[in-house]
Amino acid sequence: MAAVVPEPLREAPDDVVDQILxxxxxxxxxVRAAAACSSFRxxxxxxxxxxxxxxxxxxxxxxxxxxxxxVPTSGKSGGTFHPAGPPHPAAAAARAVAGAADFSFAFLPGxxxxxxxxxxxxxxxxxxxxxxxxxxxxxxxxxxxAIVTDLAVCDPVSRRxxxxxxxxEDLAATADNPLGVLGGxxxxxxxxxxxxxxxxxxxxxxxxxxxxxVIWTARCPRRVVALAFSSRDGAWxxxxxxxxxxxxxxxxxxxxxxxxxxxxxxxAHGRFYWVDCLTNRWLVLDTAAMELTVQEIQSPSxxxxxxxxxxxxxxxKVGVFAHEFYHADGNASLNYYTILRGDDDDTQxxxxxxxxxxxxxxxxxRPYCLxxxxxxxxxxxxxxxxxRPFMSSNYSRDVELFTIDVKHFQLERVCRAQCSGGxxxxxWPYFSFPPLLSLPTV
Numbered sequence: 228m229a230a231v232v233p234e235p236l237r238e239a240p241d242d243v244v245d246q247i248l249x250x251x252x253x254x255x256x257x258v259r260a261a262a263a264c265s266s267f268r269x270x271x272x273x274x275x276x277x278x279x280x281x282x283x284x285x286x287x288x289x290x291x292x293x294x295x296x297x298v299p300t301s302g303k304s305g306g307t308f309h310p311a312g313p314p315h316p317a318a319a320a321a322r323a324v325a326g327a328a329d330f331s332f333a334f335l336p337g338x339x340x341x342x343x344x345x346x347x348x349x350x351x352x353x354x355x356x357x358x359x360x361x362x363x364x365x366x367x368x369x370x371x372x373a374i375v376t377d378l379a380v381c382d383p384v385s386r387r388x389x390x391x392x393x394x395x396e397d398l399a400a401t402a403d404n405p406l407g408v409l410g411g412x413x414x415x416x417x418x419x420x421x422x423x424x425x426x427x428x429x430x431x432x433x434x435x436x437x438x439x440x441v442i443w444t445a446r447c448p449r450r451v452v453a454l455a456f457s458s459r460d461g462a463w464x465x466x467x468x469x470x471x472x473x474x475x476x477x478x479x480x481x482x483x484x485x486x487x488x489x490x491x492x493x494x495a496h497g498r499f500y501w502v503d504c505l506t507n508r509w510l511v512l513d514t515a516a517m518e519l520t521v522q523e524i525q526s527p528s529x530x531x532x533x534x535x536x537x538x539x540x541x542x543x544k545v546g547v548f549a550h551e552f553y554h555a556d557g558n559a560s561l562n563y564y565t566i567l568r569g570d571d572d573d574t575q576x577x578x579x580x581x582x583x584x585x586x587x588x589x590x591x592x593r594p595y596c597l598x599x600x601x602x603x604x605x606x607x608x609x610x611x612x613x614x615r616p617f618m619s620s621n622y623s624r625d626v627e628l629f630t631i632d633v634k635h636f637q638l639e640r641v642c643r644a645q646c647s648g649g650x651x652x653x654x655w656p657y658f659s660f661p662p663l664l665s666l667p668t669v
Contacts, residue, residue, distance in 0.1 A: 248271055257271045294630075324661060335388055374445060377391075440456065452465075566578075
């Protein structure tokens with residue numbers, strides 16, 4: 228009887244492999260595929276492949292690896308990365324990021340001696356202002372009263388950075404007598420926006436840097452000045468913004484100070500939000516139309532701005548996590564709402580979708596507070612002392628960090644950390660790839 232000779236295994240054509248990997252549902256699946264062989268890793272780490280994957284799966288993001296705070300550890304500059312610890316499934320990847328990245332941002336250029344002002348921050352003078360999609364935005368004030376600051380977008384894993392061109396003088400001059408932010412440390416609020424969509428017919432190759440956009444705002448007495456920068460054309464331009472928007476130092480004798488309201492910026496599905504629960508006014512920046520508007524959105528009366536976080540809900544919905552300031556029975560809970568439009572399409576209001584019990588007693592104070600949110604994921608800080616979020620101080624405290632997301636509504640412990648700072652400081656869930664698979668983002 229003749230022996231049966233098995234047919235040799237044949238490799239799938241490159242275009243077939245490309246289409247298979249392109250349809251993997253999430254970035255964590257790409258990480259596992261990249262670990263299978265070097266050819267897979269080369270394919271999934273190419274900028275053109277990742278752009279096509281993000282276009283096919285717009286609601287997916289890189290894996291959650293930890294929490295970043297704009298407040299540096301004692302004696303250092305930059306910020307602090309709190310990596311997820313065991314038994315969190317991302318602990319190993321988070322540890323790799325913590326060991327490889329430079330979250331002190333020491334690779335950024337230092338303050339020129341001739342221009343340095345002893346009233347600004349020490350070290351290089353750079354202050355972390357925002358984080359999005361693996362990139363960080365930092366600014367540097369040349370003097371303590373400077374309205375316009377130097378801006379840099381960087382990637383701490385690859386240590387690559389881009390210095391933005393100065394804001395033109397004629398645009399900067401439109402910011403007249405702005406209110407201070409970050410406890411008076413700055414007179415402007417810059418932040419990263421989603422990468423602009425390429426124009427029809429534009430073709431990007433693998434040698435091009437991924438695009439990014441930066442929004443710069445200043446809150447003047449009767450209007451907000453907003454400017455936008457796109458890395459595609461390297462130019463600044465002014466955005467339409469509402470007039471007669473009166474910024475008050477205090478909205479009432481019982482209300483929180485204005486900086487505690489307007490320093491909390493939220494993002495969901497292409498729009499940025501600044502929420503005023505007392506007056507039901509939301510300042511909204513639509514990044515597609517690049518226009519600022521003031522909208523009236525009725526909210527439950529029992530919430531303060533420090534207890535609210537706007538998040539990206541599923542199916543393009545705008546979600547809101549909120550907790551009450553006082554729990555009479557001592558049992559804490561977190562409410563999840565969606566923002567719905569009324570029948571006339573002009574009125575909007577909160578609709579309660581779910582109430583999530585929290586495991587922390589509030590009989591002797593409130594041991595938790597809401598921190599940053601991104602990609603439908605909310606960071607919760609839990610400590611022994613009741614938090615004082617209005618106080619932007621360097622008071623250090625031992626806390627535990629938790630996350631909860633809009634898909635599962637399950638609390639997940641991230642790590643134990645030593646934190647400082649208050650409501651004016653940035654806190655962001657950090658989504659990225661381990662350094663082995665990370666690409667330079669600038």
